[in-house]
Amino acid sequence: MSNRSQFWAAHLTAIERESITTKAYAEQEGLSVSALYDWRKRLHAEAGGAGNPFVAVRLQTDLPPVACTLAIGDALRLSCASLPDATWLAALARALDGGRR
Numbered sequence: 001m002s003n004r005s006q007f008w009a010a011h012l013t014a015i016e017r018e019s020i021t022t023k024a025y026a027e028q029e030g031l032s033v034s035a036l037y038d039w040r041k042r043l044h045a046e047a048g049g050a051g052n053p054f055v056a057v058r059l060q061t062d063l064p065p066v067a068c069t070l071a072i073g074d075a076l077r078l079s080c081a082s083l084p085d086a087t088w089l090a091a092l093a094r095a096l097d098g099g100r101r
Contacts, residue, residue, distance in 0.1 A: 005046075008039035072096060 001009065015025045015036070022040075026033040065082035072078065084092075 005039075005043065008036070009043055011036065012040055012043065 011025070011029065011031065015022055018025065020028075022036050023033050025031070026036055068080045068083050070078040070080070070084075
């Protein structure tokens, strides 16, 4: 990293460390706000951060069903072979609560 890059990187690190805005730091240090933003972008790109911020995710869809047991109070247990639908659970909760939800 060049001396210039190190100079700006140190200022950008100080901004993070001090938890202040870039504009406030620029005024405090007598620096150009636009130069700080330009160097932040440039150093980020040099570090390889200019690529796609998204990461590919692969979902495994062939998982076996998960058994579920709902304990409702002390007297009632409901066993299901798979996880119940969220809408169904909400309706069950409303019914058990006397429709107050």
